[in-house]
Amino acid sequence: MVRAAVMPEPMVPVEIREFAEPTLQDNAVLLETVFSEVCGTDVHLRHGRLAGVPYPIIPGHVSVGRVEAVNGEVRDIDGNDVRPGSLVTFLDVHGTCHRCWYCLVAKETTKCPERHVYGITHSATEGLLGGWSERIYLQPDVHILTLPDGLDPRTVIAAGCALPTALHAIERAEISIGDRVVVQGAGPVGINAAILARLSGAGEVFIVDPVETRLEGARRLGVSAGVRIDPEDPGRHIRAIREMTGQRGADVTIEAAGVPQAFKEGIAMTRDGGRYVVVGHYTDTGSASVNPHTDINKKHLEIRGTWGSDLSHFYRMLDVLKRHGNDVGNGLGWDEMIGGVYSLGEVNMALDDVENGRLIKAIICPNGDRPSIVGYP
Template identity: 55%
Template sequence: MVTVVVMPEPGAPLELRDIDPPALEPGGVLMRTLGSEVCGTDAHLWQGQLAGVPYPIIPGHVSVGRVTALDARAGTPRDVSGAPLAIGQVVTFLDVYGTCGRCWYCTVGHATTRCPERKVYGVTLSADDGLYGGWAEQIHLKPGVHVVPLPEELGWREFLAGGCGMPTALHAVTLADIAFGDTVVVQGAGPVGLCAAVLAQLRGAGRVVVVGGPEVRLRAASRFGADAVIDITRTTADERREQVLELTGGRGADVTIEATGVADAVPEGMRLTRDAGRYVVVGQYTDTGAASFNPHLDLNQKHLDVRGCWGSDAGHLYRAVQVMARYRDRFRWTELISREYSLAEAENALEDVTRQRVVKALVVP
């Protein structure tokens, strides 16, 4: 039997259950879980803020494990680079499963994150169907799951310190087209925001400013290279704008990246950005309500370029792994991990993430 954490429904206490291990289909892979992150998405799931979730679920959508079994009846399963997987290999995988490759978004729009057939481990796959979440002793990778091996020099904890935040931020920073010397403002000091601040530096930003809280996360932003931090608990929106204008010769940021999940942050971010600047919205993963802006003053007159960014694909995950391996000596990734939790402590982990007591929390079976 395999011990798993189950979220029965929104707001309900988490449960430990023992379920049967799967019978692998041709091309299937089984891995022993080394660790799984606790993401803001998991808190949203617990609060019932995502539609179409087939509760009960096994949470945990970004995980690392060691391959313990694979079914080679249809040929040895391969990773995203085409190399065959091997027993004992340490891998992560794209949490999105079932992208069809045939619909308009996959073939014409080149936006696979909007494929209507996509399912997500730990989010839209039910615990009644199998080991499809990371808060479990084992994870079943179905045929077609995109598997990315971790380079030997990158420890699994190092990768999970970035977790979901790194490929998501990589997508956002890529869309932002950051140029050498740009001033970049990042709204939000959670994992996505912190990773965006790091990647902005690697893209050649001249100055990086992180706007957010609480203090534990702002301290992490400073340790990871932010040139300035602005505490939202000690400032008003007008004061934050004045501080950004002062740092940018009165113009505003060349690029602003929203990674807060707070609706009112969006019009504020538009006003933090200079005329003809770029604004990337990546944090609005759930519907937290409406926000108002002035289309003339905040958008059109500013000639503002606003770009929405949803999720990440296999390319973003692969690149995130390579970046974290390459720059592991410059950025001590594991310093972002505040605490590790056992399966029995998973509810405590959720509470700590929800209340922003930690920077990064891991569930380690």
Template identity: 35%
Template sequence: MATGRATVLVEPNRLETWDVPIIEPEHGGALVRIVLGGVCGSDVHITTGEAGVMPFPIILGHEGIGRIEKLGGFDTDYAGVPVKPGDLVYWSPIAACHRCHSCTILDETPCENARFFEDASKPNWGSYADFAWLPNGLAFFKLPDGADPLAVAALGCALPTVLRGFDRCRPVRLGETVVVQGAGPVGLSAVLVARQAGAREVIVIDGVEGKLEVARSLGATAIVSLALPPEERRRQIYDLTGPSGPSLVVEAAGVLPAFPEGVDLTGVHGRYLILGLWGAIGTQPISPRDMTTKNITIAGATFPKPKHYHGAMHLAARLQDSVPLAALVTHRYAIEDAGKALDAVHHGAVIKAVIDPELSPALRMTPASSPARPM
């Protein structure tokens, strides 16, 4: 039986490269050859064990773009668009059951029986691999003609997560003032969407100058250094937004101390959206009275729906010529070097890293050194 490589997390902090069988697609599914597998900050939390116990062993990677090898009896994607072998597709990584209260009554994700990972010894859709086996019910979408896979991969699951969050917490309205805590992929996605929606101010807090400059390129109107004391950060923000404060604060920092500061920063009648704390287990003190006296809404969001992946793909494709999305992918790593990719993400050494199955081990490429490659 033919095999392909895959990065397997056997247990916390133990990665191995396995040869796994290439399985024929089931009815309604697809077999795709991975072109790019996005490296997400959540993968770091999963690898270290900070995100809790996983059903080990698992193939890492929940952000993927691939080229269809075989289809399981259907000739359209999950939006009804015709597809054929050779087409590039982008998928939602959550295999929902479509037979539970969350799926059918609430129309919410995740469902009670959702599979985010599958055992590495079984057919699998992890994207740190040569191939992904997409089961029936796991939605995939054909990339629009002319779409740059790097532009779509650049914000990975972060852009669908932000779209999901704005569904939960109301989209940004024209003229609103927005503060984003953190300039990683989720924060950068929030900047992009807020600016495209017509926010008057999009203010980003971070401590890495390079990331703040990227935020500016995506539409941030002001930056605030994390090196400043919290009271000075607040003063600078309120100088920009006015005494009522920000209309919306988006937590995209992924660190617990961001939460009480975000509650404090949120303006009167404002909204505080929690997106980055999925992998940070713990508690932080806040004053409930602040929420009441300011009449603020606090909302969390996780697990984007297929429609959010579809929307993110089309948004990236539409903006790729006017916004430097593809340039956000600063590093590519071979499958065998997934540990190095995770370490680089963990230490903030990259804007966006991807796994590129065509690379040889120990050969890391940046856009400047990457050879031309047909997509």
């Protein structure tokens, strides 16, 4: 039997259930889970903020695992055979049809209506299709990526879902060398966006957040300045950003906060003729009031949304981590983001810690606190 953490329905504690060891379809793969992450999306799932989720579910949409069994000839994205013993990750999105208008004409596969997502759109009744489990069943259409030699699985899961999402946001931002960039939100997506902005040539990167411990983490990882949002003086961070940018505002602002008031504040922190990229609003948290004349047209402001990530972002994530994983700022690596490692029995605690901003990144280790992987102490 295989143990997995199951979210029965919104606002109900996650519980541990047992599942039968699966029989593999042709070209399917079974992983022993090494790490899975706790993402902000999992907090949204806990509160029922995503539409169409088929509870009960096994959460965990980005994971790293060791190949335990392969049925048939399965190849990774680079065309290499997937063999037992290999350390791999996989794109959580699968089932993209590659025949609809969004796939073929718009070239926007993240909007394909047929796509499915591990840990989110699969019911636990369908099997081990989420990472908060001792085993993960990879269906035949799942895109598998073998970890490059020397890349620690901890580094990959520390980046998690946030890095490919941030890669998409940076792609949308089109940062130029020397740009001043503001990132709203010092959670995983925000910090990854700040790191990538620096790697893209930004001259200065500022990050704003209400939680000082998260700002301190961002400062350690190399941002130019971390500015706290003060509830007693709501406009202080906006004034601070404008002062640090010669009263003009940022060339590019990236919203990774996920709260409605951030939208209007982000516009205020962006210079005339600048670009505003919205990536944090994965769920509907409410509306924000803007004036189309003063906030957009008169500012000559460009606003771009960002929805999810695709295989290209996931693939490039591994390349970024291989090149820069141990030195994202001040000689520190992505591993610095890991604030806690939790067992399957501690997933409710992990969700609480993420929801309350006690750490940047929480990871689940379903097969014990000390998995037998190279590089793990």
